[in-house]
Amino acid sequence: MTATEQADDVTAMLRDSLRGFLDEHWRPRGATASSSPDEISAVWRKLVGQGVAALGAQGDEGGLAEILVVMAELGRVGCPAPMWSAALANLAISGSQADAVTDLLARLHSGTAIVAFSFGALDPDRGTGSIEAANSAATGVLRCVEAAGSATHLLVALDQAHLALIELSGPGVECVATRAMGAWGLHEVRLNAAPLTPIPAGGVDLDELRIKGKAMLTARACGAARRAFELAVDYARERHQFGQPIGKFQAIQHKLANCLIALEGVRLILDHTARLHDGGEVDWRYFADCASAFSGGALRQVALETQHTFGAIGYAEEHEAPIHFKRVHLDTVALGGASDAKRRLASRLLDAGGAGLPQYDLGTAGNAFREQVRSWLAQNWSGRRKDVFDQKPFAKREFDAGFARDIGDTGWIGLGWPEQFGGQARSPLEQIAFMETMEQGEAPRIGAAIQANALMMFGTPDQQQQYLPEILRGEAMHGMGYSEPQAGSDLAALRTSAVRDGDHWVINGQKIWTTTWWGKYMFLAARTDKDAKPPHAGISMFIVPMDAPGITIRPSATMYDGTFANIFYDNVRIPAENLVGEINGGWKVLTGALAFERGLVGGGIVLKVAHAFEQLRAHVMAGEGDRSLAGDPIVRDRMATLASEIEIGRQLMMHCAELAADGVTPPEYGAISKVFSGELMERFGEAALDILGMRAALSEQMPGAIDNGRFEQNLRHSLMWVISIGTNEIQRSLIAQRALGLPR
Structure with missing residues (x-):
């Protein structure tokens, strides 16, 4: 131990x-x-x-x-x-x-x-x-x-x-x-x-003592907010209005899901602060300030939403909820409240050359692997090669086949795969080290992690032998053919059909918003039983070669300058052995793959935000004299707020990694990380434009554009992370029903 x-x-x-x-x-x-x-x-x-x-x-x-x-x-x-x-x-x-x-x-x-x-x-x-x-x-x-x-x-x-x-x-x-x-x-x-x-x-050091004192008050406020929240959840299960529990109403579910996200964030960052302090690490002060800066608004919002859920009953002084409401507000405003913590955060980030976001300790293996990947990128993704890639329009920077093959030579595409499939069976912390370093190196995407995981979980031995090695070598990309005109987040409503015809399946239908449409294969969901009750019980999963006759691809530009496609399948014949999992068992394959993805997505998003934050911080500090953004009190407050939110996102990511190391990250916890980090990416994009002004709104390859349009493109791209893999509204319902036990 x-x-x-x-x-x-x-x-x-x-x-x-x-x-x-x-x-x-x-x-x-x-x-x-x-x-x-x-x-x-x-x-x-x-x-x-x-x-x-x-x-x-x-x-x-x-x-x-x-x-x-x-x-x-x-x-x-x-x-x-x-x-x-x-x-x-x-x-x-x-x-x-x-x-x-x-x-x-x-x-x-x-x-x-x-x-x-x-x-x-x-x-x-x-x-x-x-x-x-x-x-x-x-x-x-x-x-x-x-x-x-x-x-x-x-x-x-x-x-x-x-x-x-x-x-x-x-x-x-x-x-x-x-x-x-x-x-x-x-x-x-x-x-x-x-x-x-x-x-x-x-x-x-009495200033340090004050920071500790504020952390103690934050912990007490968190305890009060958590208790009031738990009471509200119990009340939402029992209180009936309009003939059903109020906890069944989406508005109640979503506000309570938001509360849980905030409470988990505060809990995790306080635990991290204490662990660093008791271990003699100097960064405990920074995380204590992040806890205070974030909780000032977050815990008070939980207290407000708790009261809203109770309605009039919670407004009575004989109820327990008001005492917690008062405690939360008294403790979060004391000792200068969030504003004092933000002032210290801004000073750390922006004054005297500034200090960047702290590097997390990922354990002996994770830390060593981070340096190994960093060294590899310095040799293989730098200089002229990277400069040429970076000058391409964004639509041409979604993937680089040569880079994917080079990464394939390292075996890192199978970083977390079991060894029996040719993987390296590295820990979740090592996987975070890889994602973080790749993001900081601004390397293009690689692999087909979701499809590979589905094949390892549900594929036949022949399928695993055929498809996994080429994914591992960086030679094959798989798209995901899920969404349809009438089935976005509601995948159980999909209509694309697959009908057995001898040794083949014949597929007809339309998929939309398909990214990676240019890949070698499509991981496709199709209906194999149109009369199944419930509807999701009649879905099966298939691997479709994208060069099969009958496929029509109509690419479209996305609002973030990437691409997706409408894809039409007209009597597309694929071998019977391309079925993944059982007939009509595709829902299990599909949801298993998505749950795996959400566990990774939240971490991937917050690491993108952390890297972009460092680029923004450099621009804020670059000005001089009366043009310096670093001295603007509004900018300083905004930067401190973003830093505290990034640390909440990273704590949620690390917790998902801890859960994964012990088994499997529960879908609701992957959803918590994804919801928070996706919306943080949106907030960051908006803040960067506010801070840097019109030049930050100039798009790539435009004269005077800051960092070739990096910041405005980040904002446009952020919307995808909130909508894809199940919209955040769907994720909030999942959190409320799975984590809080509210009725479906």
Whole structure:
């Protein structure tokens, strides 16, 4: 078992233990019951017995991952126990040898002291107040201080190098309860020459501490949003309107699918942040900021959509949902909210030469393979050869036969294939390394991954021996003949027929929007039983040679300057052995191939966006003086937003890879990745035009076009990824029904 797997097991056990504890000791009170200082103190003392009070302290085995688990579980049950302040106190002062600190920490960990924490003047939100310290006394006002009503001590940052410890029962201290977002729990602390004990920050970077504090709040908000979302899903299954559960309405299904995508994105990036932090990796700060930047809008939208799903019942204060709505908004706006995180992201990306998107650790094999592919491309896809290719119109850059054969010599087309079929059986992380490096090298497409997978899953031994080797060598491309005029996303409605005639099948019909129409073969879906009930039970899959008599191809230009075709099949005769899978069993073959593709597509799309983002970043930084885009605050905010969304997309991709390594990526999770990344590609294309202006709208080979029309072409191309392989609307229905159990 790896260190990562062990850490995941520890956090899972902590989560389960804490959830059971809180269900017993907090939830029975009722989620909307008032939380008096005495009640908070009482539940905190019980939590201390669970060992959470020492998390973050030097010498304690728990790291940021465990702290985030505790925060998420507290958010889930609406418990305002002062974990946030305790964790920050441990992180801030546990390295100090001062007697006052040693005594405070001992009491904190035993439950006889409760600490309230404030960043004071270091809080990016200037409305939260500050204090001045002189002659060992503090004067000023601190607003929105958590747990001050039940705390015994206040720990507040004075500046980057000093903190102050103040006894809240001492002279010159007044704590006034404050209502925020309609909820009690925060306090205004008024200090008038209140005695303080100065504590040097020592080796603690208080700016980093603030980033950790924001990650903790994001985790708590995520826990609250997740709980409200789960309640809404349950409600949508049970609540009937117009004679059916409201969860059957597409509008409800799609909004809840959107919520799940957002929640999964936040969960994954917080887990990644904690893993990097606890492993001593410096990039944890960047991912923590991405989590804050993304969750500011995403979790609040989940909270809103939850309320919309509940309708009037969730608007009543006696319902549990409002307490989670309030928590999400309070936690995502605190410590400068998303705006403060975006400012740091923009500084990293654009200032002092800028730093690019971080390179993911793909494991020993994945990292080594990435360098191997990079070296191969430098030798085989560079210089004059690549320049000539890049000067071609986009329609001529969809495929390069010579390049495909060269890649075929490496065996990489069969990167993930089982060895029994001539593949290399490389891991999903190695496959990501390959896709990423090929995208960065701007290499043309290769292979026929979906059709190859279908043949390996459902093909006969003869079919596998005939078709797989030529795919592997880069010699044959296969198109996908699925869509028809009356059967786009609804493939069960297809009408193209295949009728058995002796040793042949005779095919008649029309396919539209067919890409790779120029390939050697077509992987074709046709109806073999027109009376089958349900209709999808009468579909079979075939391999059709594209030079067979009776095929008429009418190519059309796509709006992204590529091509697809209307293809007519008039009494096209193919050998009987070209049937793939069982007669009338094509739906299983077809959906199996599509599920495999969606698991890859989301990752492929986000890697395209990540590469294009780096091209955009270079242009933003290239300006000088008053023409510099890098100094424009709107551009900086937009770039930071895009970076955070790219990391959410990459986290979804990595999670699909983890699932694939354990077996097969569930179709609904492939759909989550595909939906998010496809729409991110659209948002990126729109943002690039806004940022770069009219020259970015000039198309390829036009004078003055930026990067030969790269950015506007990306935008036009992005629409394909949202529509193809099943529209995102279909994918949202799949997510709602398969992942959330909503009725079909």
